[in-house]
Amino acid sequence: MTDHAIQLQSVTRRYGTGSGLVTALDHVSLAFPAGTFTAVMGPSGSGKSTLLQCAAGLDRPTGGSVRIGGTELTELSERKLTLLRRERIGFVFQAFNLLPSLTAEQNVALPLRLAGRRPKKARVREVLRQVGLGERAGHRPSELSGGQQQRVALARALITRPEVLFGDEPTGALDSRTGREVLSLLRGMVDADGRTVVMVTHDPVAASYADRVVFLVDGRVHGELAGASADAIATRMTGLEAVPC
Numbered sequence: 001m002t003d004h005a006i007q008l009q010s011v012t013r014r015y016g017t018g019s020g021l022v023t024a025l026d027h028v029s030l031a032f033p034a035g036t037f038t039a040v041m042g043p044s045g046s047g048k049s050t051l052l053q054c055a056a057g058l059d060r061p062t063g064g065s066v067r068i069g070g071t072e073l074t075e076l077s078e079r080k081l082t083l084l085r086r087e088r089i090g091f092v093f094q095a096f097n098l099l100p101s102l103t104a105e106q107n108v109a110l111p112l113r114l115a116g117r118r119p120k121k122a123r124v125r126e127v128l129r130q131v132g133l134g135e136r137a138g139h140r141p142s143e144l145s146g147g148q149q150q151r152v153a154l155a156r157a158l159i160t161r162p163e164v165l166f167g168d169e170p171t172g173a174l175d176s177r178t179g180r181e182v183l184s185l186l187r188g189m190v191d192a193d194g195r196t197v198v199m200v201t202h203d204p205v206a207a208s209y210a211d212r213v214v215f216l217v218d219g220r221v222h223g224e225l226a227g228a229s230a231d232a233i234a235t236r237m238t239g240l241e242a243v244p245c
Helices: 048-055 078-088 104-114 121-130 146-158 176-193 230-241
Strands: 004-015 022-033 037-041 063-068 089-093 164-168 196-200 212-217 220-226
Touching (some): 004 196, 037 048, 048 196, 104 121, 121 146, 212 230, 220 230
Parallel strands (some): 037 196, 164 196
Antiparallel strands (some): 004 022, 004 063
């Protein structure tokens, strides 16, 4: 087993052509050790979400290498890439993306059904209990608070026992108290279960839950902080936003 859950080597992602060419990632090399929590931050347009999408196999880089465990993503066919995402990766986004007509239990089971697998009720209930919603299995999204809906989304991401959990602003739509509850759940998954979490965020408080914070500016890595407080992270971000283009 590799020590790194994810490795990016000289990853570049460009969009458009000619005068409209935009370089979202510019030869980014990063390693995410297994069993750690990493936050990715940077000014607007710095390439944070593109980095997450390339690392998770949602977008193909223009150049470079992306590996999850021992698997090189850039060499996979679309079908194999879809299977890898389905079986080895979990996603949590700012928008909960729950189906309103389904109960919490049915939403959590959905990834397994889409994969042609019959979800075991005990497993579905287990992950709902893990996120503190064991008593809400029969409730639809409209009957749940925003924080509870995000917990359902988290349980849905965990149902396949993914190697890596990616979050794109997972607490962005939540109030501060509810956001802290979700962040504590993510932190606990790293500490208790040895899961690897990579989260894009603009919030220094959210980033302070991570083991390290990686900063991007104009598609390039611009340093990192380990074990930093929210104040230290905010100070670094203020400095980055003043970096001339």
